[in-house]
Amino acid sequence: xxxxxxxxxxxxxxxxxxxxxxxxxxxxxxxxxxxxxxxxxxxxxxxxxxxxxxxxxxxxxxxxxxxxxxxxxxxxxxxxxxxxxxxxxxxxxxxxxxxxxxxxxxxxx
Amino acid sequence: xxxxxxxxxxxxxxxxxxxxxxxxxxxxxxxxxxxxxxxxxxxxxxxxxxxxxxxxxxxxxxxxxxxxxxxxxxxxxxxxxxxxxxxxxxxxxxxxxxxxxxxxxxxxxxxx
Numbered sequence: 001x002x003x004x005x006x007x008x009x010x011x012x013x014x015x016x017x018x019x020x021x022x023x024x025x026x027x028x029x030x031x032x033x034x035x036x037x038x039x040x041x042x043x044x045x046x047x048x049x050x051x052x053x054x055x056x057x058x059x060x061x062x063x064x065x066x067x068x069x070x071x072x073x074x075x076x077x078x079x080x081x082x083x084x085x086x087x088x089x090x091x092x093x094x095x096x097x098x099x100x101x102x103x104x105x106x107x108x109x
Numbered sequence: 110x111x112x113x114x115x116x117x118x119x120x121x122x123x124x125x126x127x128x129x130x131x132x133x134x135x136x137x138x139x140x141x142x143x144x145x146x147x148x149x150x151x152x153x154x155x156x157x158x159x160x161x162x163x164x165x166x167x168x169x170x171x172x173x174x175x176x177x178x179x180x181x182x183x184x185x186x187x188x189x190x191x192x193x194x195x196x197x198x199x200x201x202x203x204x205x206x207x208x209x210x211x212x213x214x215x216x217x218x219x220x221x
Contacts, residue, residue: 086151100151
């Protein structure tokens with residue numbers, strides 16, 4: 001089946017720093033989403049981005065489908081950005097929604 | 110617009126007991142999914158339903174059964190709970206048109 005790998009697995013930042021999270025996937029996909037799981041366990045939709053670039057405030061994402069990767073940029077990080085960031089892809093044909101391994105982010109004041 | 114609603118939010122079971130986790134969505138989505146998330150881990154797919162009347166196994170289906178009751182509802186049943194099934198369970202639904210998925214709040218299940 002498709003493999004979805006995220007890097008880095010853990011990231012510690014000072015408030016105000018910028019960061020880039022990466023998601024690599026091993027096969028063609030119909031869709032890619034980025035989620036933030038907050039410290040209370042809630043999964044929050046950040047981006048639906050099968051290709052191209054999108055921005056939402058301090059966050060932006062880019063997916064290069066032909067090269068099978070996506071990047072999530074966080075600028076001017078805040079303590080509320082802490083949590084786990086997941087990418088997830090929809091596999092062609094089988095319609096499964098497969099999650100990546102996650103990046104755990106801790107932003108300290 | 111409630112989105113995806115899971116019940117219950119918390120549950121404690123004794124080993125060997127059975128229970129059904131309920132999930133309902135009001136977005137007219139075709140696909141629905143059940144995941145489990147163990148502490149410090151990612152989400153693993155248990156079962157999914159690409160459309161009403163169909164269900165398929167995911168990565169970790171053993172010990173679970175599902176029912177796609179209608180387009181809105183997708184339930185997950187544990188017939189004989191085991192401590193290894195202690196986890197947080199998430200339900201999701203997905204729009205076939207945009208492919209975007211939405212998640213419920215999760216059910217925290219403890220089996221003692």
